[in-house]
Amino acid sequence: MTLRRIGHLRYLFEDYALDTDRRELQRATDVIVVTPQVFDLLDYLIRNRERVVSKDDLINAVWNGRIVSDAALTTRLNAARSAIGDTGEKQRLIKTLPRKGFRFVGTIFEDQERAVGSASLATHGGEFGKMPSSAPRLSIVVLPFANLSGDKLQDDFVDAITEHLTTDISLLPDYFVISCRTAFAFKGKIVDARQIGRELGVRYVLEGSVQSGTDRLRVNAQLIDAESGAHLWAERFEQATGRSVRHAG
Amino acid sequence: MQDEIIARLARAMDVQLVAAETRRLERKESKELDAVDLSLRGWTVFFKKVSVAGAREARCIFEEALRIDNTNVDVLMGLVETHL
Numbered sequence: 418m419t420l421r422r423i424g425h426l427r428y429l430f431e432d433y434a435l436d437t438d439r440r441e442l443q444r445a446t447d448v449i450v451v452t453p454q455v456f457d458l459l460d461y462l463i464r465n466r467e468r469v470v471s472k473d474d475l476i477n478a479v480w481n482g483r484i485v486s487d488a489a490l491t492t493r494l495n496a497a498r499s500a501i502g503d504t505g506e507k508q509r510l511i512k513t514l515p516r517k518g519f520r521f522v523g524t525i526f527e528d529q530e531r532a533v534g535s536a537s538l539a540t541h542g543g544e545f546g547k548m549p550s551s552a553p554r555l556s557i558v559v560l561p562f563a564n565l566s567g568d569k570l571q572d573d574f575v576d577a578i579t580e581h582l583t584t585d586i587s588l589l590p591d592y593f594v595i596s597c598r599t600a601f602a603f604k605g606k607i608v609d610a611r612q613i614g615r616e617l618g619v620r621y622v623l624e625g626s627v628q629s630g631t632d633r634l635r636v637n638a639q640l641i642d643a644e645s646g647a648h649l650w651a652e653r654f655e656q657a658t659g660r661s662v663r664h665a666g
Numbered sequence: 667m668q669d670e671i672i673a674r675l676a677r678a679m680d681v682q683l684v685a686a687e688t689r690r691l692e693r694k695e696s697k698e699l700d701a702v703d704l705s706l707r708g709w710t711v712f713f714k715k716v717s718v719a720g721a722r723e724a725r726c727i728f729e730e731a732l733r734i735d736n737t738n739v740d741v742l743m744g745l746v747e748t749h750l
Contacts (some may be wrong), residue, residue, distance in 0.1 A: 554687050554702070554703075554706075557683065574668075582672050585672055585676040586676050586679070590739050590740035590743065591740055621683060633667075636675060638679065638684075640679055640683065642677060642716065649686050650682040652673050655671075656671045
């Protein structure tokens with residue numbers, strides 16, 4: 418099986434990593450969920466860490482120059498600080514320079530990750546260049562399946578199904594599958610497939626639900642094209658259990 | 667017990683996803699196709715045309731893929747399947 422990762426840049430500081438291609442903020446092995454604007458703000462501050470960036474610079478970079486209130490900027494800045502374990506009082510990583518602007522003052526290491534995988538990856542250059550998004554082919558995220566049984570006790574069983582399914586799909590040849598850990602950050606949230614696709618760098622989103630009773634297990638699944646938002650396929654799988662699913666999990 | 671239903675789901679989804687990727691390939695020039703592209707196309711033909719002719723057509727595509735990359739597992743699996 419080939420791994421499909423495109424070479425990309427990560428900024429490392431303390432035990433955090435800002436992965437610009439996957440649009441992920443990671444701490445050790447965890448992914449910290451931040452809103453797109455907070456991510457852009459961190460990204461901009463880190464890229465321009467050699468200088469003080471003004472409020473206008475930030476607004477231009479994060480809001481495309483739209484008019485935003487100081488409060489909106491302060492809120493995003495606080496969220497950015499809190500995501501990387503900093504506060505407005507400490508200003509350990511993001512410093513406010515009164516009437517001048519802001520600067521990222523942490524020590525950054527740039528990690529240019531090599532493209533790993535099959536030798537044929539080299540021939541992909543043209544393909545990625547032409548496509549509207551950089552998501553590799555056969556790239557997918559399995560979102561946590563919803564528990565429709567109305568029984569909270571079944572939550573773990575449903576999560577186990579999502580994990581098991583993610584593993585099964587990742588074993589399919591040439592697939593690029595987002596890890597369960599990352600996918601579970603979206604648990605219980607209403608999210609747009611296209612936004613997830615952009616944030617995680619995948620072309621497809623699989624979502625579904627599980628209904629389990631004492632006599633049967635029913636799993637619904639649907640596949641969505643994350644670039645167009647179109648539903649590609651939906652199907653219901655049913656199986657008689659003849660015993661309580663709770664014990665089977 | 668749930669393993670079976672998950673395996674069925676993964677298989678069915680794989681067929682759909684491979685077909686979706688093959689549709690995207692139509693926009694691409696044939697000389698730009700690499701081994702994985704050809705393998706996707708081969709599997710789509712194989713899944714869609716469950717017949718001797720379908721298997722033969724798929725086999726030709728897998729053989730073309732093999733000439734580009736003779737280490738791709740998916741291509742090799744396709745060749746095995748189409749010879750059965």
